[in-house]
Amino acid sequence: MKKLMIGNAAIARGAYEAGATVATAYPGTPSTEIVNSIAEYPDVYAEWAPNEKVALEVGAGASIAGARTLVAMKHVGVNVAADPLYSFSYMGVNGGLVIVSADDPGLHSSQNEQDNRGYGRFAKMPVIEPADSQEALDYTKLAFEISEQFDTMVMLRITMRLAHSQTMVEIGEKQEVPLKPYQKNSAKNVMLPGFAKLRHIEVEKSLRQLEEYAETTPLNRIELNDTSLGIITSGVPYQYVKEAFPDASVLKLGLVNPLPRELIKSFAAQVDKLVVVEELEPVIEEQVRSWGIEVVGKEQFTLLGEYSAEYLKQKLAGAAEPEGFNLEKEIPARPPLLCAGCPHRGVFHVLRKMRLVVAGDIGCYTLGAISPLEAMDTCICMGASIGAAMGMEKARGPEFAAKTVAVIGDSTFVHSGITGLIDVVYNGGTSTVMILDNDTTAMTGHQDHPATGVTIKKNPTNKLDIEAIVRAIGIEHVRVVDPLRIDELEATLKEELARREPSVIICKRSCALLAGRPKPDHKLFVDTELCTGCKLCIRVGCTGVSFIDEDKKAQMNDGCVACGLCEQVCKFDAIKQVEV
Amino acid sequence: MQDKITNVLIVGVGGQGTLLTSRIIAQVAVQMGYDVKVSEIHGMAQRGGSVVSQVRYGNKVYSPIITKGEADIILAFEKIEAARWLDYLKPDGMVIINNERVNPLPVMSGKAKYPDDIHNKIAALLPKTSIVDATDIADRCGNSKAANVVLVGMLSQAIGLPAEEVEKAICAIVPAKALDINLKAFNEGRQLM
Numbered sequence: 096m097k098k099l100m101i102g103n104a105a106i107a108r109g110a111y112e113a114g115a116t117v118a119t120a121y122p123g124t125p126s127t128e129i130v131n132s133i134a135e136y137p138d139v140y141a142e143w144a145p146n147e148k149v150a151l152e153v154g155a156g157a158s159i160a161g162a163r164t165l166v167a168m169k170h171v172g173v174n175v176a177a178d179p180l181y182s183f184s185y186m187g188v189n190g191g192l193v194i195v196s197a198d199d200p201g202l203h204s205s206q207n208e209q210d211n212r213g214y215g216r217f218a219k220m221p222v223i224e225p226a227d228s229q230e231a232l233d234y235t236k237l238a239f240e241i242s243e244q245f246d247t248m249v250m251l252r253i254t255m256r257l258a259h260s261q262t263m264v265e266i267g268e269k270q271e272v273p274l275k276p277y278q279k280n281s282a283k284n285v286m287l288p289g290f291a292k293l294r295h296i297e298v299e300k301s302l303r304q305l306e307e308y309a310e311t312t313p314l315n316r317i318e319l320n321d322t323s324l325g326i327i328t329s330g331v332p333y334q335y336v337k338e339a340f341p342d343a344s345v346l347k348l349g350l351v352n353p354l355p356r357e358l359i360k361s362f363a364a365q366v367d368k369l370v371v372v373e374e375l376e377p378v379i380e381e382q383v384r385s386w387g388i389e390v391v392g393k394e395q396f397t398l399l400g401e402y403s404a405e406y407l408k409q410k411l412a413g414a415a416e417p418e419g420f421n422l423e424k425e426i427p428a429r430p431p432l433l434c435a436g437c438p439h440r441g442v443f444h445v446l447r448k449m450r451l452v453v454a455g456d457i458g459c460y461t462l463g464a465i466s467p468l469e470a471m472d473t474c475i476c477m478g479a480s481i482g483a484a485m486g487m488e489k490a491r492g493p494e495f496a497a498k499t500v501a502v503i504g505d506s507t508f509v510h511s512g513i514t515g516l517i518d519v520v521y522n523g524g525t526s527t528v529m530i531l532d533n534d535t536t537a538m539t540g541h542q543d544h545p546a547t548g549v550t551i552k553k554n555p556t557n558k559l560d561i562e563a564i565v566r567a568i569g570i571e572h573v574r575v576v577d578p579l580r581i582d583e584l585e586a587t588l589k590e591e592l593a594r595r596e597p598s599v600i601i602c603k604r605s606c607a608l609l610a611g612r613p614k615p616d617h618k619l620f621v622d623t624e625l626c627t628g629c630k631l632c633i634r635v636g637c638t639g640v641s642f643i644d645e646d647k648k649a650q651m652n653d654g655c656v657a658c659g660l661c662e663q664v665c666k667f668d669a670i671k672q673v674e675v
Numbered sequence: 676m677q678d679k680i681t682n683v684l685i686v687g688v689g690g691q692g693t694l695l696t697s698r699i700i701a702q703v704a705v706q707m708g709y710d711v712k713v714s715e716i717h718g719m720a721q722r723g724g725s726v727v728s729q730v731r732y733g734n735k736v737y738s739p740i741i742t743k744g745e746a747d748i749i750l751a752f753e754k755i756e757a758a759r760w761l762d763y764l765k766p767d768g769m770v771i772i773n774n775e776r777v778n779p780l781p782v783m784s785g786k787a788k789y790p791d792d793i794h795n796k797i798a799a800l801l802p803k804t805s806i807v808d809a810t811d812i813a814d815r816c817g818n819s820k821a822a823n824v825v826l827v828g829m830l831s832q833a834i835g836l837p838a839e840e841v842e843k844a845i846c847a848i849v850p851a852k853a854l855d856i857n858l859k860a861f862n863e864g865r866q867l868m
Contacts (some may be wrong), residue, residue, distance in 0.1 A: 099701055099711060124717055203716065227712075227739075260739035261701060261713040331739070338737040405742035417744030419762025420800050426755040427787035429688065429779035431724035459722065467784055540717070633784050638723060641783040652778075 100264045102257040105228035106195060107132035108264070109235025110165040113191075114272030116140060117157035119150040121510065122539040123169030124204040125258035126197035130167050131542070134551045143542055143551045146477070146510040147172035151179045151194065158192040158248070159284055161275035163239050167195040170211045171476065175511065177214075182286050183248055184218040185294040187301070189275045191242035193235060195251045197258050200374045201401040204255075204538075206457070206476065208400070210375035211252055215352030219298050221305055222250045222352040223314065224330040228262040234314070234349060236267075245301045245308070252351070254374065256331045256401060306353045314349030317362055324411075325366025327359065327379060327390075332372050338404035340411070354382055363388045370395075370411065374402050433462050435639040436607035436656035438533055441578040442502065443468040444635050444660065445585050451500055451592075454487065456480035456512070458504040459538045459606075460531055467636040471502070478503070478511025484526045485519050493525050497592050501528045505561065506536040506544040513564065519597045520569040527591045528599045531578065532561060533606040541609060565599045572598035579604060581663050607656060615657040617672040621649045625669035632661035632670060640670075680733035681834060682741045686760045687752030688777045689726045695848065696750065696823045697728035702844035703836050704732035712739040725756055725779075748834060750826050753777045758793050761800075769803035771829050773822055775810050805829060807867055813860050818853065821860035828864020838865060 100108065106129050110118060118141040120130035134141035144150035147168040154166035168176060173196050180194070196214065199205040215222035223238050225231040231253065238249040282290050309315060321342045328336045329348040336345060346362045348354070363369045363383075370391040371380040380392035395410050396402070408414035433440050443463035446453050447470035455461060455471035456479060464471035473483050480501040488496035503512045508530050519526045536542040543549040548558025565573050572594060574587050584602070591598040605612055619639075628647035632640050639655030642648075649661075649669070662670040683700055687693045697713050704711045709732040716726050729741045746764045751757030751772045764770065772794050781787035790796075798804040807829065813821040824845065831841045842858060849857045 097705075099698075099705055099713065101715070127717075256714065256739060259715045259717055261698075261711070261715070262739065263705070263710060334737040334739065403740055403742045404738045405745075417742075417762075419744050420764060420797075421762050422758040422793070422796060422800075423762070425790050425796070426758045426793065427779050427781045427789065429723075429725040429756070429759075431689065431722035432780050434722065462722065467780070630785060636780060636784065638778075638780075638783070641778050642785045644785065644788075 096266050097263050098266065099261040100228045101128060101259055101261050102225070102228050102231045102253055103128035103259070104132045105231040105264050106167075106235050106251065106253070108266065109232040110193065111136045111139060112232070112267050112269050113163060113236040113239040114270045115163040115165045115239065117154065117162045118142075118165040118167070119144050119153045120167040121145070121147045121150055121172060122536050122542040123172050123197070124539055125199060125255040126167050126169045126172070126195060127539045127542065128258070129195055129197075130165070130551070133165065141551050143544060145545055147176040148179060151176040151183070154192055154194070155179055155183045155186070158188045158190045159277070160189070161277050162190040163272055164190060164192045165195070166192065168197070169205065170196055170198040170209055171205060171207065173211055173214060175477065180214070181218050184220045185286060185291055185298055186284055187246035187294075187297070188242050188248055189277070191239035192248040193238045193242060193251055194248055195253065198252065198254045198375075200254055206474070208375060210378060211250070212351055212378045213376060215250055219302055220247050220250055220352070221245070221350060222252050223349060224252050224351050225257060225349065226330055226333040226347070227257070228260070228264045230349070231257060232264055237314070245305055246297070247301055252330075254331055302353060306356070309350050309353055309355035310357050312350055315355050315358060316347050317358070318345045318347065319365065320344045322365055323367045324370065325362060325368065326370045326372055327362070327383065328372040329379070330374075332374055332402050335402050335404045335407050336372050339407040348379070351379065354379065356386060359383055360386065360388065363390075372396065372402070372407060430465060431462060432636060432638065433459065434607050435637055435654045436658040438578045438602065438604035438607070439463060439531055440468070440635055440637060441581050441584060441660055442529065442531060442602055443470040444664070445581050445588065446470040446500065446502070449585065449588060451498055452487065452495070454480040454483040454499065454501045456503040456507050458507055460502060460504060463502070467634055477507055478515060481512050481515030481519060481526065481528055484528070485515065485522070485524045488524055488526060493595060496525045499526070500588070500592070501526055503528065503530055505530060505532040505534070505546050508561065509545050509559065513568070516565065516568050516570070516599070524597055525595050526597050527588070528597070530561060530599060530601045532601055532603045533609070535606050535609055537606045537608070541606070562601060570597055570599050572596060573601065574598070575601045575603050577604055578602035579658055579660055581660065607658070617657055617674050619651050619655055619657050619659070619662060619670055620673055621651055622669045622671050623648050625667045627667055627669070629666070631664050631666060635660055635664055637661060680731055680736055682746045683730040683748050683750065683830070683834075684741055684746040684760055684763050685728040685730070685750045686756040687726060688756065689723050691752045692820065692823045693726050693728045693752065696827060697730050699824075699827055699841070699844050699848050700730045700830070701732070702847055703840050704730070706840050706843060709733060710736045712736045714739040725759060727760060748830060750830055752823060752826070754794050755779070755790065757797060761797065764801070767803070768801070769805075769833055770797060770801055771805045771807065771826055771833065772797070773809040773826060774806050775822070805868070809864070812863050816859040816863060817856035821853070821857050824857045824860040825864035828861040829868045832865055832868035
């Protein structure tokens, strides 16, 4: 049966058909739908791990125990998982293990655009790159075979444009793969120096075998056409190449590490001009050039963002930029923003008002950094806020800490904020840490996590008690407030900032989009007699309230969910409640 | 079967249902035996920002994305979003615009003006511009949220998608409880072109 599938769902299907029985991930755009999809197959164990490192460790254990295992994360998640990644690449597998890295050229929803094909060479593992959903399914299945054949984990590297594009897929049958027997094998599975030294020899051997495999695998193919132009490419850029240059000869690489040196040499010999088309880093180009082959690459193409067929035509064939109808100058920008009723808005309104230095973190609340709230000073990576606030204090002293807070979400705190808080207590910091607990992993589409008390398959489980964890770490001053009660939040912040001891303020209120929230029993309206047009309510930056230029008054919109923030901000009591 | 590729750009504000609409159009193309690719935006861009979904179908489709000057038709759920993406349209392309205004943040905060006559400017540039009060029509059909399906009705006339195929796709994709309203909204839209 043929059907449309996004790349991520096709990867999940591929793992299912390959007989994978364990799947683990931490959500992160553009990877989230992979393990979300595989969780729908009842005979696959799936989980949201607290972070990517744990996800890969669970995956490694499942592989050692004999199961085919899928582990998925976004590109920066692989950095979190890098420690087990580099060790497990020495150990090899029992049941096949495929780790998906979902990269984000163009930074659609990320803090950088690192190219994780680089991990392949660095961690000495094969990297496979599909170009559409059908290949995502087929290559995932093949990746499990390669993993077991060459005794190595395999990275399936995709980009956002594959993850979130729907293309036609032919669904196959599930293959029943029995668990491989478990046998204790310390020399393979205990990475002591003496054992690891011997495993390194094996890894190099298997890489040499993979280099031979690369020459003949159907993952790499030459499409010989007009030989005046030959293009080496992989992944979604292959589609752009085919669209822009349908007559060119193409070497399409599905296995991008290790590269097929002889195949590339023979392709180069058959074409007049050789070009490498790859988004981001010159991973293929630099290796090809190192073999003494003349090639056009990044001197022609950008290291930044996504490519397109149009871009390739401009760069390679000198095509002019298409002249379109352009009205862009006349229209205002539409940046993303916090939803109406979002509890984070209360937090950032108060932080801005108090003019605090805010060490931020990753989640919807990173939007607190942009206009009109503009109340965040730093955002480094998942979990970094608490460490960053601690570093600021140690550099500038406790007076600076008295006007600094760390802000971190519930899912992010569990992911990698806990260790930062341990550092604060252990090393005598006085940080004030705000945990914005909205009962979900909101940014990626409302995934559960250990502190929601629900698993990926929607089964009830232990609900991690954030307050108890914080106290166990050694924080004596723990406050729980509603972030949309701004006077109380401000008073609490003042008290805790003044204290020369570390404290945690848990801002507890569910995400405004979370299903099953109770509806308010009232609506808000603006009393135009009382409204002075001061725009204080507008400065909270909510879609629920706008300023009407003609009347110089505020007005509530349909989107208002009566959260009451603007009502509290108004100094003239002009925003009032009416029962519904 | 036609040899060319049909490019449909669906633009709006995060939360307006561009994803669902692109899936309906793509499903129709699948039913008609075309090769189809759809590109979607998830994550950060969905939080009330400007969003775009792209549907391409034909005998063989390579790139999942539509480039500038390539779209046959733009389906806009909001007025200034139609203007924002207009450079993706072919010189003889068509625009169908829901006469809906959703103020972006700079307008709400009074830092920018909403160009209320923007649809007239588009119509002046492009003879094939249709502006429709799809939200009102959908509201009369039973739910203003079905406005996107009103636009799908107009689109299906404009690019020659058979009504029965679109209805089949709507039945496959729209949740059962909203089906009657959506089918009604679709047929209302179809009569507008």
